[in-house]
Amino acid sequence: MSTLPSMFERMDDDAILGNFLGLPENENVPDIIIASIPYELTTSYGQGTEKGPAACIEASTQVELYDDLLKEDLPAGANLRTVEPWDGLGNSLSEQLESIKKYAKVQYSTNAFPIFLGGEHGILPPIIEAIESPVTIVQIDAHADLRDELDGEPFSHACAAARALDAGAIQLYQIGIRAYSKEELEKINSDNRIKTWFSRDIMSPCAGEKYWNEWISEITKISGPIHLTIDIDGLDGLLVPSTGTPVPGGLSYWHAIETIEKLIMNCNVISADVNEIVPQKDSKLTEFTAAMLVTKIIATKINSMK
Ligand SMILES: [Mn+2]
Secondary structure (H helix, E strand, C coil): CCCCCCHHHCCCCCCCCCCHHHCCCCCCCCCEEEEEECCCCCCCCCCCHHHHHHHHHHHHCCCCCEECCCCEECCCCCCEEECCCCCCCCCCHHHHHHHHHHHHHHHHCCCCEEEEEECCHHHHHHHHHHHCCCEEEEEECCECCCCCCECCECCCHHHHHHHHHHCCEEEEEEEEECECCHHHHHHHHHCCCEEEEEHHHHCCCCCHHHHHHHHHHHHCCCCCEEEEEEEHHHECCCCCCCCCCCCCCCECHHHHHHHHHHHHHHCEEEEEEEECCCCCCCCCHHHHHHHHHHHHHHHHHHHHHC
16 A cells, blocks of 8 residues: 555656556556546536536645555555546537436446536436436535526526436435525425435534534435535535535535535445536645545545455
8 A cells, every 4th residue: 555656756748647646557456436526517607617627636646645544645545537528419408418317327336436627516317317327316515406497497407406306316314505496395394205414504603513413313324325416616605606606604614524424334325426626827826725525535435445
């Protein structure tokens, strides 16, 4: 394990650019796959999510390889592979979603742990369809994403969680939620598949700890396969200023990290996605934050396989 590349042994020539964390890759069967889905069709406010995955991979080459839970440098004996991105083909929205589903199916068929980089949150329903068995979703997000439609479009990113439930997800746990409609709140209150922890409660100076402990306790009790979906706007807008729709009042970085660690170490998390990444013009904080979340998912998954 100690013979693996350290931060300073990463290859820096052009050939390696494009591998997550900048690590050399080989032809062995991968344990973890990084799969980019540069999909952008329905983003209602920000622009640029189709360039997010590439920016995240580039930023990842600056992330430290040492993980504080794993207590080793990545890849820590595991085999990572950054695969060819989704090709974006499809002449209509339904063709594109079908093609994302096919792309996701290929990744699941390898038996590796896939991490999808988005792209809009609209990638979630076809990912869930590709799983083809009952799955629970754990979602970090500012938005409930439970609308029936947005501007007449039922597959808008604003409807991602609703469509994922339609696609066969059996339960939905959400945290960080702070931007939602009356219709969505009514759905949260009436649909017993949905459990929502609002950012206002979690971040409350007085009662936050109670809600946070309840969240950790509930998600670590989930049985059966889980897909973790992280819309980076679930984090406070200060951490991800150039995501599609940055929102103030969000989760701290450590809320996201501890959710990842507790969930993956205690439950059967089969895949994850980190989405709504938009390259930031004035600094690279947004894509770097996303890259650190992806790195934590990788490190925790490797730790859970030990
Ligand atoms: Mn979302």
